[in-house]
Amino acid sequence: MGRFSLAPKPAAKPEPDVPPVAAAAPAPAPAPESVATPVAAAPEPAPKPKSAAQAAPPQGGALDMRLRLHARLIDELDLAKLDKLSESELRREVMKLTADFARAERMALNTTDLQELGASIYDEMVGLGPIEPLLKDDSINDILINGPFQVYVERRGELELTPVHFRDNDHLLRIVNRIVAGVGRRIDESQPMVDARLPDGSRVNAAINPIAIDGAAVSIRKFSKKPLTLEKLVEVGAMPQAVADFLYGAVRARVSTVISGGTGSGKTTLLNALSAAISEGERLITIEDAAELQLQQPHVVRMETRPPNIEGKGEIRQRELVKNALRMRPDRVILGEVRAEEAFDMLQAMNTGHEGSMATIHANNPREAIGRLEQMIAMGGMNISPDAMRQGIASAIGLIVQAMRLPDGKRKLTHVTEIVGMEGNVVQMQDIFTFNRTHTAPDGTVHGEFRATGLRPRCLDEMTRRGLPYDTANFDPSKVLLSC
Known part of the structure; x- marks a missing residue:
């Protein structure tokens, strides 16, 4: 994302009375040509940050990276011992393997980025993946998932689109099955609709193919941690x-x-x-x-x-x-x-x-x-x-x-x-x-x-x-x- 924030700078036009290239090139004849060339080419990178949709590729890359790391952790962790680990011990183990993965992939991450990556991987393993941060946001009342690439939330009675998305419909279905299995229910082609709840009491309704045409549709009414009096x-x-x-x-x-x-x-x-x-x-x-x-x-x-x-x-x-x-x-x-x-x-x-x-x-x-x-x-x-x-x-x-x-x-x-x-x-x-x-x-x-x-x-x-x-x-x- 950082590289996109620098994109508009080449598009800024220099002041007409201060030719920036002339100071660098002492020969007077080539100066106009060298100035004309960058000015004509400068506007091309400017359209890149026009819309939020252009930020999706970096996020998709980050999501792919998390899923690859998740698959690697599944291979390397001893799954038989996971149930015996406390939450803090499992988090430490995930953070250690995440740091090893980042070094092996030569990823330039600071401490904060590394912690965020480790937390997202932990959510992918034991939580609800990309929507876990939304569940922890107390300002959100409803989470509405319309297929893998469109997630809306309701805040203060208003719906807003979030940048959160899943890798594909199979990724979303894994999360849905994790939810319904937790309360002893099932969802498949023979029974494509289900009412369920999360461990904290949040209400969940899900519909999948063939009922939901554009991918699984999930509605989550969040459970208030402090009931209103x-x-x-x-x-x-x-x-x-x-x-x-x-x-x-x-x-x-x-x-x-x-x-x-x-x-x-x-x-x-x-x-x-x-x-x-x-x-x-x-x-x-x-x-x-x-x-x-x-x-x-x-x-x-x-x-x-x-x-x-x-x-x-x-x-x-x-x-x-x-x-x-x-x-x-x-x-x-x-x-x-x-x-x-x-x-x-x-x-x-x-x-x-x-x-x-x-x-x-x-x-x-x-x-x-x-x-x-x-x-x-x-x-x-x-x-x-x-x-x-x-x-x-x-x-x-x-x-x-x-x-x-x-x-x-x-x-x-x-x-x-x-x-x-x-x-x-x-x-x-x-x-x-x-x-x-x-x-x-x-x-x-x-x-x-x-x-x-x-x-x-x-x-x-x-x-x-x-x-x-x-x-x-x-x-x-x-x-x-x-x-x-």
Whole structure:
């Protein structure tokens, strides 16, 4: 890369009254020719640094070098002893062999470059290769791999292309197989899609050929090392303090809650934050496709679905896990995401002594969330009338909390909606809090305000009966207003 940074210098034109070659050549006749020749040739190297794409060849060369070194280390290391080495011992061994390789290849590397090369080789051996630095970057929320040569990341709600790439699709597939094998799953042509997770809890979805035409497609939702609390969500403007206090009291009072929102809207983050209100004396059972919830209570049983084996047998779906969880004496059942017929079993749990259970669902607003639940119950093949389904929903769920990712990348709560019962064959709902967008600034920032509707939530009486520290007597939701 260093040699590219010097390329523009020959392109700089000399001042017309100071001919640089004339001073070096005393003969007057040849001077014009010697000056004319370099001036005409100088612009040719200038276009080299025009675009970032021209930096790819050096990076590709560095990647090839790392892969060659990786292959050599595999040959020279005693693989049988690797499992017996600690992480620090293995790093030292890799650094020693990397230094030997650099000397043998006559590579001009300083100490920092050598350490970076050794670290990248270590990542290639035991980590996730080129994307390992992205996983360690706390400012990145998502890593999106579109084939071996295109890796995007999301920072602060904005997507950006990185210079990271893999050598080829086989290189990328090795990393994908390393991920899925770590959680006992598989991906191949017969099963080209998989949900998995990394050891730190980050969620991974991968698709390969023949589903993904241009190479393996991998999406990684990174696991937050420090789960966001309600206080932090208030600090970043996702909700005002009054809304956070109300939701904390509702969860504490065992109001069954469904968190609705689109992909990447912060549903799981909000569920983690609200779970802090659950008493440490309760037994919680979580059910997920890929475990990613970060509950802080001491008594948590985590359950995860299982895909079918190579013979198409052995699949365990969320519905079976929900049924089994009800036999395990839970105080609350928490579903990472309701997707299909398990919705019926979730409602049954909420209606049979497991108040305060929680779940997330994909929907654009609270009313659509009700419709989605009806569709999911119908997917189970139950012979239940629409009126009975809606009655079950109205009696099981107390609150629907809607989350949204705004165009500027920020996540906000847009509705806190209470289900109050049935009127005819329609589920009756009332908004307690809403977020109203007022305008968008020239820089794309969305501005708006949280406002209470003025309706008194029915669950406030239950909070009072449970003796929660919430000023229900003087609660006036019409006074809640926060511009942001």
